[in-house]
Every structure is written in C-alpha cells, then in structure tokens.
Amino acid sequence: MNKWILRMAPLFVVIGLITGCGTDEADQNESNNDQVQTETNENTDGELNEDEIRMTISKDDGEEYIAEKEIEIEEGAILMDVLQENFDVETGEDGQFITSIERVPAEENDQKAWIFEVNGEMANVGAAEYELSPGDEVTFDFQAWE
Structure with a gap:
C-alpha cells in the first residue's frame, strides 16, 4: 500500500500544478481583457470629446495630484x-469663495487658497x-497666495 501511495504522489503533484497554473493563466487573460476594454473606453490619446472639459485638482503648483476628471458639459456651463x-x-x-475641494481645506493661517486657471x-x-466652453482644461490648485 505504501509503495502505491509513493508512486501516485508525484502524479497528483503534477496534476495539481497543471491545474493551478491553468487557473492563474485564465485569470490573467481575463484581467488583461478587462484592462484592454477599460483602455478602449477611455481617450488614450489625451484628447477631449467635443462636449467635454478636463478638470484637474492639485496642490502646491501641481506638485501633488489630487484628482482629474473629464466631464461632459453644455456650452456656457x-x-x-x-x-x-x-x-x-x-x-x-x-x-x-471655495474653502475646500476633495477635503483639502483652505485655512486662514496657512495663507493658502484654491486658485484656478482655464487653458493655462x-x-x-x-x-x-x-462660463465654460467644451475643450477647456481647468486646473484648481491649492497654493500659497502672494
């Protein structure tokens, strides 16, 4: 009985490895397909659709990125x-007067405020x-005011 178990054990190990590797590969392929689908749905070239703006939220003259979003708008929003x-x-x-964006507050003692630029x-x-126009690139930056 012990000889039979010793002979069959390597077979079970090999079957387990093949099965485990196959599952990982399938999961990886599924993950890659999801990633390709996500990239396909987004503008990968950085251009905006004709009815969108890009809004970026940052701190300290763009040194720290907080958020960025492409937003569909109507003319004159x-x-x-x-x-x-x-x-x-x-x-x-x-x-x-904006006192906080994305939970980053402007406090009087800090001498910082939310400053915005449109198209630089x-x-x-x-x-x-x-009033916004489609294609505008808006940046709100939390920075020291001079």
Missing part, C-alpha cells in the same frame, strides 16, 4: 456648478461667474 457636481466642494457663506491662464472672474 458655470464652472462652480460643474465643480460642485463632480467633486466634494465646500464654499464660504456667500457661496463664492488665470481667469479675471470667480468660478461662480466663469
């Missing part, structure tokens, strides 16, 4: 409304008044 619909945003009592240029109006 107000920046503050789009921001509040897509991110966790807190404002002052008047609703005009600072706007001359606040986010509550700024």
